[in-house]
Amino acid sequence: MSDFIGDWHALLILLVAGVIPNQVWRMLGLWLGGGIDEGSELLIWVRAVATAILAGVIAQILVQPPGALASVPAGLRYGALVAGFVAFMLTRRSILAGVVCGEVVMLAGKWWLG
Amino acid sequence: MSLPPLDSPKWKSSFRAFAEGFKSVSATILAAVLFATYLGIGALAHDSHFSLLWTLLSTILVWAGPAQIIVITTLGSGATIIQSALAVTVSAVRLFPMVVSVLPLMRTPQTKRWHLILVAHFTAVTLWVECHRFLPQVPRHRRIAFVHGLGFGLLCITLCANTIGYFLAANLSQTLDAAILLLTPLAFLFSTARNSRELSDVAALVLGLLLYPLFALMNSGLDVLLSGLVAGTVAYGIHRVRVRA
Numbered sequence: 001m002s003d004f005i006g007d008w009h010a011l012l013i014l015l016v017a018g019v020i021p022n023q024v025w026r027m028l029g030l031w032l033g034g035g036i037d038e039g040s041e042l043l044i045w046v047r048a049v050a051t052a053i054l055a056g057v058i059a060q061i062l063v064q065p066p067g068a069l070a071s072v073p074a075g076l077r078y079g080a081l082v083a084g085f086v087a088f089m090l091t092r093r094s095i096l097a098g099v100v101c102g103e104v105v106m107l108a109g110k111w112w113l114g
Numbered sequence: 115m116s117l118p119p120l121d122s123p124k125w126k127s128s129f130r131a132f133a134e135g136f137k138s139v140s141a142t143i144l145a146a147v148l149f150a151t152y153l154g155i156g157a158l159a160h161d162s163h164f165s166l167l168w169t170l171l172s173t174i175l176v177w178a179g180p181a182q183i184i185v186i187t188t189l190g191s192g193a194t195i196i197q198s199a200l201a202v203t204v205s206a207v208r209l210f211p212m213v214v215s216v217l218p219l220m221r222t223p224q225t226k227r228w229h230l231i232l233v234a235h236f237t238a239v240t241l242w243v244e245c246h247r248f249l250p251q252v253p254r255h256r257r258i259a260f261v262h263g264l265g266f267g268l269l270c271i272t273l274c275a276n277t278i279g280y281f282l283a284a285n286l287s288q289t290l291d292a293a294i295l296l297l298t299p300l301a302f303l304f305s306t307a308r309n310s311r312e313l314s315d316v317a318a319l320v321l322g323l324l325l326y327p328l329f330a331l332m333n334s335g336l337d338v339l340l341s342g343l344v345a346g347t348v349a350y351g352i353h354r355v356r357v358r359a
């Protein structure tokens with residue numbers, strides 16, 4: 001059971017680092033909503049930074065992979081992403097095709113390398 | 115997926131509207147992407163040594179995949195709580211315009227602000243897209259109940275996916291575990307790329323991917339935040355230059 005709960009410290013961190021920073025924006029949207037122009041310059045900049053942070057996180061998972069992903073060689077991790085992206089573009093932006101192709105390339109590469 | 119016509123008796127009760135919302139989850143391709151993403155998050159949380167309860171609570175309370183991944187990867191790699199909180203705060207800014215644009219779709223003159231709290235909580239990219247797709251087919255006075263059903267349905271999918279991913283990561287061979295972990299970056303990259311219509315978004319995505327490895331070399335403890343700020347600001351600059359040209 002304690003495995004399921006983990007330690008309480010981690011739950012507190014979840015609240016501070018995860019829950020509050022998210023809910024602040026949702027509740028602000030709820031309270032202030034209406035007066036904000038979705039195409040305003042400030043929001044365009046904010047969206048660009050938010051997108052770049054997400055891209056950074058994607059890169060972080062590939063560059064400094066957690067757990068079992070570290071057992072896949074770096075070149076194969078990047079290759080799988082690139083292959084997935086090519087499939088994504090060729091199928092007129094099908095997320096499913098991109099994900100499946102990336103996974104297949106990774107698994108095939110791992111199998112081929114032994 | 116076809117919903118009952120606007121004048122159908124099925125819309126007479128809010129409970130039926132909730133049920134219709136819950137059922138519409140099965141009709142969305144985004145639900146499959148969401149499932150894959152949260153399968154990956156469950157595996158990621160397991161391999162980063164978080165508990166299952168922690169993982170499920172993060173899904174229920176945070177309800178934003180990117181933010182959850184930032185928390186798990188930054189904390190798991192030893193960053194400070196402050197860095198994680200800052201990175202999540204910035205990544206979550208996008209929820210603000212989403213909430214602002216989604217609430218007018220279901221507001222009526224009788225709607226009190228507190229009626230919309232749960233809708234605001236459920237608002238994230240998937241719900242936001244599906245609201246724009248489904249709500250025109252739902253009578254306005256039943257839309258809040260419908261969205262509650264839709265959000266609850268999506269929540270059920272993600273909690274199942276988290277649990278399955280968590281146990282698969284614990285019990286599968288290393289190769290299959292790696293395959294599940296790879297789902298997250300793939301699903302996020304392509305769903306973000308799909309939603310990037312403006313030049314500034316595309317530039318931010320590409321620059322963010324390329325700059326992170328450089329910033330990681332500095333090992334400042336603020337890598338994700340700094341590379342995001344720089345890449346995002348450069349992308350915005352490109353947008354400004356284009357607008358003026």
